[in-house]
Each structure stands twice: as structure tokens, then as C-alpha cells.
Amino acid sequence: MSFLKKFFTNVFHDGQIHEDQSSFEDLSEAQLDxxxxxxxxxxFSLTDAVRPSFDLQVVPSAGYRHDVYKDRATGVEIPVIMAAASSDTMMDVFVDLLEPLGDQVDVVLETSHDRNSNGHDDLYREHIDAPVFKSILYDFEDMLLNDGCTGIAVLNPNIPLELQFDEHKLLIMYGQELGEFEEILNSCGLRRDQDIKFITEAEHVHSSRDEFHSMFDELKYRLGIDEIY
Incomplete structure (x- = not known):
């Protein structure tokens, strides 16, 4: 399958194209390719998982910013750090960010491989030793970095923190005390920029390949996951 066709297999699955005209409309195949x-x-190097809009509404860059997530049901506000790292350092940054979560974690795999519309399925694995988990991550590094239909979240129920490595290959940290995460980001060369914009905040496209779907199933097996949460 060509690079172009990889991107246009269910390319707008996350609903980023709304009523406004897409920047990808009326392009020739050569321009698009x-x-x-x-x-x-x-x-700043991108993975193969996602590309920005043709008119570059957001130019991808490295850095992080503080934000707040508000739970609509409860009204509770949770501090958030959102970060983007270049593809050549992304997996190492993600693994370093696991440190504040402790020696044993719960893992949620997120997949939109079998969906033709918005949303994704979550698959949950409890209580996996962090060193084992880190080793598995590196075994599946190519798929985790380059598959725009796979995300992963890591948490420790005994520590009120959560780390996400989402389908867009953004790193998202939730919790009341995020100082240790921020120290790690700084030590990895990422700097705070409250004006940074992320690829999710504008039109963008995702990529996946058939072999990534198969690799996702293998990752589920390695993590001991056999059902949707």
C-alpha cells in the first residue's frame, strides 16, 4: 500500500473535519502526496502516525504547556501537562515519564482499528511490573510510534497520576501534583511554552497499516489483555 493510501484508509476517523472546507479538498494527488x-x-520530526493540515493551521513543534481538564459530570478540575516530543526521542521521554507512577502500574490500551467513526475502545490490564512493561514498550516501539490508531495510558491506582501516550503521539499527564513530570520533561530537553499549539487543535490526518493491527493484537497478548474494558 502506498504512503498516500496509508493515510487515506479511514483517514478522518477522529472527526476533525467539520462543516468548514477541508484544506485537503481540491488538491492534486501529487500535492497531497x-x-x-x-x-x-x-x-521537529513527526512519526508516521499523524500529519498536520495542508495549510499548516498548526506547525508541529516540541515543548509542553500546563492546562486544566474539567470533568463535566462532577465539575472537578484536574491539572494537566500536554507535551510533544520529536520522534527520535519520543519513546525515551515516555519511558522516563513512567518513573513517578511507581514499580507496578495498570495499563489501558486504546484502539480505533476496528472503528469507522469517532471514538476508540479501551482494553485494561491491571498490575504489571514497570520494568517488564518498559521492556515490552521497546519491543513494540515501531508500532506505538507510527500507528495512528493506537494509544496507551498508564496509571497507578494508589498514586493519583495518569500518563497518556495518545493516538496523536502526544504525552499527556493528569494529576494534582505534576512537578516530577515537569522535571523529567525539562531534563529531556523539552521546555514550557504556554503558547504552544498541538496537532490535535486543528485539522489533521491519521495513518495506520494492516501490519500494525496485527502487531496490536500481539501487544495485547504480551500484556495479558483479552477483553474490552
Missing amino acids: AHLRIASYGG
Whole structure:
């Protein structure tokens, strides 16, 4: 399957195209193919999982910012750090960010492989030793970095913190005390920028491949997951 076709297999599955005209409309195949092949912007390298809009409503860059998540049902506000790292350092940053979660974690795999519309399925694994989990991550590094239909969340129920590595390959940290996460981000060379915009905040496209779906099933097996949560 060509690079172009990889991107346009269920490409707008997360509903980023609304009533406004898409920047991808009326492009020639050559223009589209050229845009989707651009893998870096100003030294920031993208994975194959996602690409920004043709008109670059958001130019991808490295950094992080503080934000707040508000639970609509309870009204509770939870501090959030959102971060983007270049593809060449992304997995190492993710693994380093696992440290505040302790020696044993719960893992949630997120998949939209079998969906033709918005949303994803969550698959839950409780109580996995962190060193074992980190080893498995590196075994599946190619799929985790480059599959736009796979995300992963990690938490420890005894520690009120959660770390997400989502389908867009953003790193998202939730919790009341995020200082240790921020120290790790800084030590990895990422800097706080409250004006940074992320690829999710504008039109974008996802990519997946058939072999990634198969690898996802293998990852489920390695993690001991056999049902949707």
C-alpha cells in the first residue's frame, strides 16, 4: 500500500473535519502526496502516525504547556501537562515519564482499528511490573510510534497520576501534583511554552497499516489483555 493510501484508509476517523472546507479538498494527488511525505518541521520530526493540515493551521513543534481538564459530570478540575516530543526521542521521554507512577502500574490500551467513526475502545490490564512493561514498550516501539490508531495510558491506582501516550503521539499527564513530570520533561530537553499549539487543535490526518493491527493484537497478548474494558 502506498504512503498516500496509508493515510487515506479511514483517514478522518477522529472527526476533525467539520462543516468548514477541508484544506485537503481540491488538491492534486501529487500535492497531497508531497505534503504527507513531509516528516519534519524546523527540526521537529513527526512519526508516521499523524500529519498536520495542508495549510499548516498548526506547525508541529516540541515543548509542553500546563492546562486544566474539567470533568463535566462532577465539575472537578484536574491539572494537566500536554507535551510533544520529536520522534527520535519520543519513546525515551515516555519511558522516563513512567518513573513517578511507581514499580507496578495498570495499563489501558486504546484502539480505533476496528472503528469507522469517532471514538476508540479501551482494553485494561491491571498490575504489571514497570520494568517488564518498559521492556515490552521497546519491543513494540515501531508500532506505538507510527500507528495512528493506537494509544496507551498508564496509571497507578494508589498514586493519583495518569500518563497518556495518545493516538496523536502526544504525552499527556493528569494529576494534582505534576512537578516530577515537569522535571523529567525539562531534563529531556523539552521546555514550557504556554503558547504552544498541538496537532490535535486543528485539522489533521491519521495513518495506520494492516501490519500494525496485527502487531496490536500481539501487544495485547504480551500484556495479558483479552477483553474490552
